[in-house]
Amino acid sequence: MNVISAKIGQPVSRIDGFAKVTGQAKYAAEPHPPGLLYGVIVNSLIARGRIEAIHDEAARAVPGVIEVMTHHNRPHTALFEKSYVDGLGVPGSPYRPLHDAEIRFNGQPVAVVFAETFEAAREAAMLIQVDYERWPHNADFDAALYQKYMPSKTRSNYVPPKTRGNASEAYALNPIKIEGRFHLAPEHHNPMEMHATTVIPEEDGTLTVWDKTQGPQAVQTYLASALSLSGKKVRVRNPYVGGAFGSGLRAQHNVFLAALGAEMLKRPVRVTLTRPQMFTHVFRPEAVMDIALAADRDGTLQSIIVEGVTDTSRFEHNMENLVIWGLIGYKCPNATADYKIAPRDTYTSSDMRAPGAATGVNLFEMAIDELAWACRMDPLAFRRHNYSDIDAMHNMPFTSNALREALLLGAERFGWNERPLAPRSLRDGKELIGWGMATGIWDAMFSPTSARARLTSDGRLHIATAASDIGTGTYTILVQTASEAFSMPIDRIDIELGDSTLPECPTEGGSWTAASAGAAVWLACQSLCEQFLKLLKKNKNTPDWMKQDEITVAEGELHGVRNGSPVALSLQDALSFIGQDSIEAEETAKPGLRGKISEMRKARFTHSAVFCEVRVDEDLGIVRVTRLVNAVAAGRIMNPKTAASQVRGAMVMATGMALHEESLMDERYGRFMNHNFAEYHVPSHADIPEMDVLFVDEKDKEISPLGVKGVGEIGMCGTAAAIANAIFHATGKRHRNLPIMSGA
Amino acid sequence: MRNFSYSRPGTFDEACRVTEHTRFLAGGTNLIDLMKSDVERPAHVTDLKSLSMNQIEELPDGGLRLGALATNADTSAHPLVIRHFPVLASAILAGASPQIRNVATNGGNLNQRTRCHYFYDPDMVCNKRSPGTGCSARGGRNRIMAVLGTSEACIATFPSDMCVALAALNATVNLHGPKGERSVALRDYHRLPGEAPWIDNVLQPGEIVTSIDLPSVSFGEHYTYLKIRDRLSFAFSIVSVAVGLEMESGLIRRGYLALGGVGTKPWCVPEAEALMKDKPPSHSLFRDVAERILEGAVVDRDNAAKLKLAPRVIERALWQAAEGTPQSQTCKTIR
The missing domain is CATH 3.30.390.50 (CO dehydrogenase flavoprotein, C-terminal domain)
Known part of the structure; x- marks a missing residue:
């Protein structure tokens, strides 16, 4: 391996790629301990009511069935509701699986069958009959809107919108305006790997829990709390995660039920969800945004009014930062926004890739495009004219913001200046061609994170933190970071992630892992290196040249000066002087006082500029996305290969949001009906063109210790709007509902 | 998965001996899927793959006979199909994915079942799946459902692409059953749901699709x-x-x-x-x-x-x- 190409900023291929493509990487459903029992969940048929009786005689008669666990016979769990609050901290009354007879949503687990084989468990699960007392329910979003409310306790990450000026007056007074209701259908995360848990009771009385999660420590805390176990009794592992997109932020019911089953039966237990069952828990909320915008005759934005609603369950108050994005990004003097949530009898909606912004930015950028056209201005020129160089809602400067550079770079790559202003100007045969653009914005977050670095007598560096690599490339960038921080070739670095016993790391999400875990690894490696050199200098046994200030570690060797000439020694040999098998350092990266002051005074965001070409067969309503360019300003890019892959993946997902993805709720039953990949359409290869992902140079020493912002979500924000706006430019027709389906 | 017995007969006469709860298995791309979803619950599965039905051969009148066990992929790539019946090759390629077409058979394509959400979800009432229980697709999320040939009892769409081309080509379906052989026009092969939507087609118990005949046509590029x-x-x-x-x-x-x-x-x-x-x-x-x-x-x-x-x-x-x-x-x- 080329040593030089392994540092931060180099396009290193995934170090876990080989293990993944050869099947050596083990996922949550893959450990196979002796005596493993298979658990299959039985889901409720109704959306609201009470279980009157569960008939499990036929199920119990299936050979191989060990137990049918229901609310009647489950082991004891925590008494208090608050013990079931998970790491995401959604206010309300958390769902407690198999707690009692009450049904709160369609698909709610009502029983789990445990059997010696998966087939027996599944057959038995199919034989279980449940009698219900049905209560009236509402699963219709439009009806739920009449019950919209603002919860008294909000989610901790909720950012309330701040009003400035007088938006309704400015709306009335200004000559050019648009207003309308914009809508996004509910979506499901649908990672490739379905949620699964394998729980192994160990000989020492502890439970090892292999779970598909984005936060092993959050699941560990949740399980210990909800099952009233000692925290030390539970170890959660998730070394490999086959995508999650936010579905693994909360401890899902499979992990609770698997652990409960293992406690009950004192045997290893595995619970896996089927694809249809993946539609019985979290989803991106359905959303409406009523947006009114006004500009003066110069095309200067004078009024922004946004009222947005997303759905939640009847028992928890899930919230998103839906309505703030336009108020932050545009320097409009009069702006106001309002946000509420609407309850329906479903499971609680939850965070899905760029929660709030994927919906709020895209719908707002569709509205901005309408206003730009109402002003007869080029949409890029309109944005550059109205774009704010500070966070206009909080009146705070950005730590950095290279959006203007991103707009220029993206426009140049796309060839935007060739674009005719009027819609319906471009045509090729039977197809109308349209060019659209939008800007994206997403938080650049940093969370306190710890990491450990250890140098062992074989000369290898071992890195460990409880971060999760959900398929994003975290293993790779952390090894690159360690390689640079310690100056060690990457083939001599081992890394361990995804284990609750490792140094503390927050749940992976919000695009903060690269910045936060990266900083922790950097600090730990630097600290280790300092400690190593100090030990060498102090030690009685080391030769004189090692006691001098000139010694350094470089490319995995100790370098110094002896008798005026350079000298190098292997780390193994150097370590042997100290007489220790290994040395270790653990450090926590946190904002510090300066960082906290900076957080109060400066806004922290990632930005992007997305350009799109579509071709539309107008007669048949067929949209083809034929070009996508995304210029991203996200601080320092740790690995352009994995980073571009993140952005491209999000652009595919955003294409789905624009054109394909919709979970179809049958309100009569409160059930999402297209609960499989044949009918829930994610984009196919044919739907995705070549995508250009460009990174703008953005130096930012304030944002995080390594100047990193994170790129997991920014690709969602703006891309769907760019597609919708391109469809307008092609056809002259506005669509305010996403997805825009064929034939529409 | 519910238990079932399995056989792989070597002769047609053996294969035709069925009970009410027998299902024929060819490529399996639909049946296995439906069994996993608890929609099909066969007591016995008769695997037809040992029967010799995978030929594609010219008929004396210039038509073509497609074996029921020839795969969709092989059929769409067959030189005679491409030369004389490109509309069929095109329709096959418009369907599914290469992986599925590599396994799915021509006979199986005729006998595939609807993709109606409510049919596929055993928790929902469905006349096609459970006779007489009702139709939950009507009044539901039925964007993909049929607008022609529907009844009070069923609005499920027949999902095949291949059969649409076969219908345009006026193909004939050749059957082998306990009472011997017979042929049915493709256009008459599938049934309207009427009051008995659980019966998809005219196959009698034990009857097997052996081949599909395409009459000679002269469309050229049209x-x-x-x-x-x-x-x-x-x-x-x-x-x-x-x-x-x-x-x-x-x-x-x-x-x-x-x-x-x-x-x-x-x-x-x-x-x-x-x-x-x-x-x-x-x-x-x-x-x-x-x-x-x-x-x-x-x-x-x-x-x-x-x-x-x-x-x-x-x-x-x-x-x-x-x-x-x-x-x-x-x-x-x-x-």
Whole structure:
């Protein structure tokens, strides 16, 4: 391996790629301990009511069935509701699986069958009959809107919108305006790997829990709390995660039920969800945004009014930062926004890739495009004219913001200046061609994170933190970071992630892992290196040249000066002087006082500029996305290969949001009906063109210790709007509902 | 998974001996899926793969016989199919994915079941799955459901692409059963749901599709298979059209047309096809044809868009065929 190409900023291929493509990487459903029992969940048929009786005689008669666990016979769990609050901290009354007879949503687990084989468990699960007392329910979003409310306790990450000026007056007074209701259908995360848990009771009385999660420590805390176990009794592992997109932020019911089953039966237990069952828990909320915008005759934005609603369950108050994005990004003097949530009898909606912004930015950028056209201005020129160089809602400067550079770079790559202003100007045969653009914005977050670095007598560096690599490339960038921080070739670095016993790391999400875990690894490696050199200098046994200030570690060797000439020694040999098998350092990266002051005074965001070409067969309503360019300003890019892959993946997902993805709720039953990949359409290869992902140079020493912002979500924000706006430019027709389906 | 017994007979007579709860297995791309979903619950599975039915051979009159066990992939790639029946190759390639077509068989394609959400979800009432329980698709999320040939009891669409081309080609289905052999026109093979939607087709107990005969046609380049779906690949059709035109000196001597995605079976209206006889292609003619085909359509909660879209797809497909510019299944621009 080329040593030089392994540092931060180099396009290193995934170090876990080989293990993944050869099947050596083990996922949550893959450990196979002796005596493993298979658990299959039985889901409720109704959306609201009470279980009157569960008939499990036929199920119990299936050979191989060990137990049918229901609310009647489950082991004891925590008494208090608050013990079931998970790491995401959604206010309300958390769902407690198999707690009692009450049904709160369609698909709610009502029983789990445990059997010696998966087939027996599944057959038995199919034989279980449940009698219900049905209560009236509402699963219709439009009806739920009449019950919209603002919860008294909000989610901790909720950012309330701040009003400035007088938006309704400015709306009335200004000559050019648009207003309308914009809508996004509910979506499901649908990672490739379905949620699964394998729980192994160990000989020492502890439970090892292999779970598909984005936060092993959050699941560990949740399980210990909800099952009233000692925290030390539970170890959660998730070394490999086959995508999650936010579905693994909360401890899902499979992990609770698997652990409960293992406690009950004192045997290893595995619970896996089927694809249809993946539609019985979290989803991106359905959303409406009523947006009114006004500009003066110069095309200067004078009024922004946004009222947005997303759905939640009847028992928890899930919230998103839906309505703030336009108020932050545009320097409009009069702006106001309002946000509420609407309850329906479903499971609680939850965070899905760029929660709030994927919906709020895209719908707002569709509205901005309408206003730009109402002003007869080029949409890029309109944005550059109205774009704010500070966070206009909080009146705070950005730590950095290279959006203007991103707009220029993206426009140049796309060839935007060739674009005719009027819609319906471009045509090729039977197809109308349209060019659209939008800007994206997403938080650049940093969370306190710890990491450990250890140098062992074989000369290898071992890195460990409880971060999760959900398929994003975290293993790779952390090894690159360690390689640079310690100056060690990457083939001599081992890394361990995804284990609750490792140094503390927050749940992976919000695009903060690269910045936060990266900083922790950097600090730990630097600290280790300092400690190593100090030990060498102090030690009685080391030769004189090692006691001098000139010694350094470089490319995995100790370098110094002896008798005026350079000298190098292997780390193994150097370590042997100290007489220790290994040395270790653990450090926590946190904002510090300066960082906290900076957080109060400066806004922290990632930005992007997305350009799109579509071709539309107008007669048949067929949209083809034929070009996508995304210029991203996200601080320092740790690995352009994995980073571009993140952005491209999000652009595919955003294409789905624009054109394909919709979970179809049958309100009569409160059930999402297209609960499989044949009918829930994610984009196919044919739907995705070549995508250009460009990174703008953005130096930012304030944002995080390594100047990193994170790129997991920014690709969602703006891309769907760019597609919708391109469809307008092609056809002259506005669509305010996403997805825009064929034939529409 | 429920337990079932399994056999792989070597002769037709053996294979035809069935009980009420026997299901025939060919490629398995649909049956296995349905068994996993607890929709099909066979007590016995008879695997047909040892029977010799995978040939594709020319018939004396210039037609073609497609073995029931020939895979969709092999059929669509067969030189005789490509040369003489390109509309069939095109329709096959418009369906599913390469992986599925590599395994799925021609006989299985005829006997695949609907993709109705409510049929696929055993928790929902469905007359097609559980006779007499009712239809939950009516009044539900039925964007993908049929607008033609529906009944009070069922509005499920028949999902095949291949069968739409076979219907346009007036193919014949050859059967082997306990009472011997018989042949049925493809257009009569699938049933309307009526009051018994659980019976998809005219197969009698124990009858096996052995082959499909294609009569000789002379469409030249005047054919197309045009499929509109919710993404550009690997989705069932919202509306699809198979067309073949016998053209001579600018006139349509005879026109053949079948619709997919909109009916409870591949949808053909001979009176609409007859409208084209000896006429030059024209907008008004094609509009009339479309109107005639869609006569009697009934929409439900979510599927009115199909009815709006269908005439446009029919007209476009007829123009593609008339102009000799059949739709490509790889280039996604619609011609």
